[in-house]
Amino acid sequence: MIAELGLALLWMAAALACLSLVAGVLFVRGGKSELAALVRPASIAQGVLTAASFGLLIALFARSDMSVELVARNSHSLKPMLFKIAGAWGNHEGSMLLWLTILGLSGALVALFEKRLREDTLIATLAAQAALSLGFFAFLLFSSNPFNRLPIAPPDGQGLNPLLQDPGLAFHPPTLYVGYVGLSVAFSFAVGALVTREVGPAFARAMRPWVLGSWIFLTLGITAGSYWAYYELGWGGWWFWDPVENVSLVPWLAGAALLHSVAVTATRNALRAWTVMLAVIGFSMSMVGTFIVRSGLLTSVHSFAVDPERGTFLLVLMAIYIGGALTLFALRAGTVAEGKTFALLSREGALVINNLLLTTILALVLLGTLYPIVAEAMGEKISVGPPYYNKVAGPLALILCLVMVAGPLLRWRRDDGRTLWSRLPLALFAGAAVLFALVLFGGSVGVLPLLGMTVAAIVAVASLAPLWKRNLRRTPLPVWGMVLAHFGVAVALAGMAAESAFIKERLVAAAPGETVTVADFSVRFQGVEPVAGPNYTAVKATLIAATPDGDRFVLHPAARTFPGLMGGAPTETNEAALLTRPGGQLYAVIGQPVTGADGAQRYQLRLWWKPLVWWIWLGGALIAIGAAMAMLGRAQLLAIWRARQARKREERFA
């Protein structure tokens, strides 16, 4: 019954989305105000019903109901409960339902809490959100029904891809999805504002928390995904410029540009058309990313849910949404006044450069990702790899960081540069000190990592500069957030540069009892033992890493074998062992056994010393925390709460 109920809820939610859309369009075209009264409750109910339907799908997975096709294909009764539940979104249909749930809940939240916007703009926004939902409802109900029953229930399921059987799965995709789909609200706000021609500070302020919120989740999702790939794949890398990584980076870049340009529109009423266009591009890139992953358009480590027919469906949906929004933009943006002007040396000026650089990086990453398709259309077969991305995106990102140094130290509208010149020398001194130290003692370091560490030092000092000569207790929360986020960029940049400059690697075939040295560690290979997990068997090695100070640490890298279920082939995964030290991480992977000429059993042992590598994810977390502080400050929850308390007190006395 659960599956049938879930499907019924989906149809009802789709009908409500239809209602929101029709009533919204009629109202905006001059209909009665009763029509507007329908849109809010319909949006809220649609969100609740979709979420309930997703809850039922999770229940089906938790109960291992193998009569449902999706559960039978992606779950197994012996799986640990966490992975059973996570399995609900570890596949195409379930993840699309999650997508719709977030789409619906975002619409419901806008309907519930948005009070600042003009009513017709809000209704147009909700109608646009309903239109987005409707298309994805059609996609889910007609081509990827998650609640499909099997005529005969199999005795057990086929299991979940072992690489996905990791706590990371419970966290990484939903976080990214909240970020991806949260950008839909910015998209809808932009469409709503274009429809009613109300592009101004009110619209920008309404959109701002959504942009910040989505971007926080994108940052967390990408950071978590990077760490997950780092320890789960056992390759020791944290970013591979894989097509699917790129398409998750592109909405993040668009979001980063948007949250800076929306600040200009909200405070200075400038850059209006640009902000609207970025809002459209942000969610468009989310859709393009999903399309690329789901259609199998590009070959990638992530292509586990590939179906060209679904690709065509998604392509049509995207053509309608993106094409429609951009046509509306082309027709209406000309009538949107450009807003206030500003001097080049001003905060707006710095933010414009920031936006231009971010969109250029976005375009270059997108170009690199899609270039193989273009090249093949011309009859050539190529693949674009890290050398391209590092070469084109690296220098631009460093320039971007330098602009980030200046921006917060400039005033809005016009600036004489005095604050900037008075606070810059210390930062430049820090950069110069790092550069000299590296050149003198660092050995041979590549140009890009060298500049990376130098810029990181400059940014780290300069990012704190907005706090100088300021009463720290009265500094508003958004400023703290900005400082922390910019400092996080410096931390992440330092981690990336140090890791690529000073990484040490050893690959050996070691017999138990042997000692291998990597960087300052001498690692003794004690031996291996077999281990049986809940649904796998593994070979677990014991390594003892000793530092020059005589500290000893035990590492247990393992190679897991998951049996092939229902006649499938067995799958092997690597569990890397990580030892985190203040100066970096020791990364150990155990490989296949090899029998040597002398008959002794040896194991492939791969050891990396990665200096400061964990700073990358620390930086990502700092950026997300900074953005969260900015959002809390902007949402003015505290101010709203105080005003409400004051009103209550007044009512009591009246």
Next chain:
Amino acid sequence: MRSRWVLFAPLAIMALLFGAFIYRLSVPPRTLIESQWIDKPMPLFDLPPATEGVAGLKSSDLADGKPRLVNVFASWCIPCRAEAPQLEALHAAGVPIDGIAIRDRPDDVAAFLRENGNPFDRIGSDVQSSVQIALGSSGVPETFLVDGKGIIREQIQGVILQDDVPRIIAKLEAMK
């Protein structure tokens, strides 16, 4: 009025992007990489017999005017056993087949032929894998379609499947 047209630029870029997507959805990517051996002559070799009663194989044998198959196999190779019925069928259809046994022992080859039949006219014994390495073949079984002049026309990696048999016969027939 010129600035008005700039506003259509995003739409135009989107159209280009979608053009690429439509192209890729309609023309699936070519993932097949053609063998570098096609239209190249067989490397020179002269292999002793792999087992008693069957002649050895040298490269000049392959240039006798008759198009043929050269099958790289081994008695210790399980997929080669799965392939044996298809080779039998080809042999029955009159296709000449020569074999190269990789890292094998005469007794084992004889046992393999007893169990799985002998479709081979000649079998060379490549104990050091030297011919296999010269051919750049990555494993066993592997089959080369060689025309009457000793030029390789096709390389089949892995097992010949039942569905391949009529195509191979037709292709060799066309080479005559």
